[in-house]
Amino acid sequence: MVEVSNAELHVMQVLWKHSPQSAQEIVAQLQQEFDWHEKTIKTMLNRLTQKQAITFTKQGRSYLYSPAVSQQAYQQQASQSFVQRLFAGKVTPLVAHFAEKGKLSDSDIDELKSLIAKLEDKQ
Amino acid sequence: MVEVSNAELHVMQVLWKHSPQSAQEIVAQLQQEFDWHEKTIKTMLNRLTQKQAITFTKQGRSYLYSPAVSQQAYQQQASQSFVQRLFAGKVTPLVAHFAEKGKLSDSDIDELKSLIAKLEDKQ
């Protein structure tokens, strides 16, 4: 699996939102949110390319970058390994933590409920 | 918040399971699960101490280590920051990923259901 660092993940997220994008566009997006130097972002694009987390096609003198890993796939694997590490693979205790901290809005609860209803249907 | 690395987390887990424990005991526990050198584990105990993730009391020539951060607290904060980073703070999509992958057992679903029932009661 592709290992993406914390900072690199933000770059991925920009590309997941919309792709392909030029380095210039990516830099512009990220600088609205973070205080990162353009050079820093270029480095991350480079490392992500090496890790094969993103790809590019040449567009004249510059590149157009795209994710090589879908957000879905990444979220899925990261979630699983996280829950594995912290909760021995059980997702319920994690949800319980959110519940305890009052981090679940009414709509969250509704969504969870309908998700579960769907799961029960399947059986 | 205390930042604990991947490998260090395994040491924490041994201490969360039971504490206080001597380095010797901790090493024994971890070596059943991992192929780590005793020196490696000592290093991690040292780093965790510096990070104030664990504490110790002298017991003759050796130390007895204990967690300085509860498992609850750690799980809570790590879960929140994880869900924040990957799912913009929403826990439901994470659960949905587990569901899709068939990672939810019947008992998981039951637990989630009763958890939600409890939440709805509160309102």
Place this chain on the structure above:
DNA sequence: ATCTATTGATTACATATGTAATTCTTTGAG
């Protein structure tokens, strides 16, 4: 009293990560 085994402390070294600066290439301006 001296020596050795044990335990913690310090040092080591490679790779990863955050954060850039510098260099190399290429293309458009003049």
Place this chain on the structure above:
DNA sequence: CTCAAAGAATTACATATGTAATCAATAGAT
């Protein structure tokens, strides 16, 4: 055709992490 601006590639450097080895202190054996 020449040169400077712009983009990518390479290099840099500090801290974190994985993985130990070495050093130092001390308690128990002889």
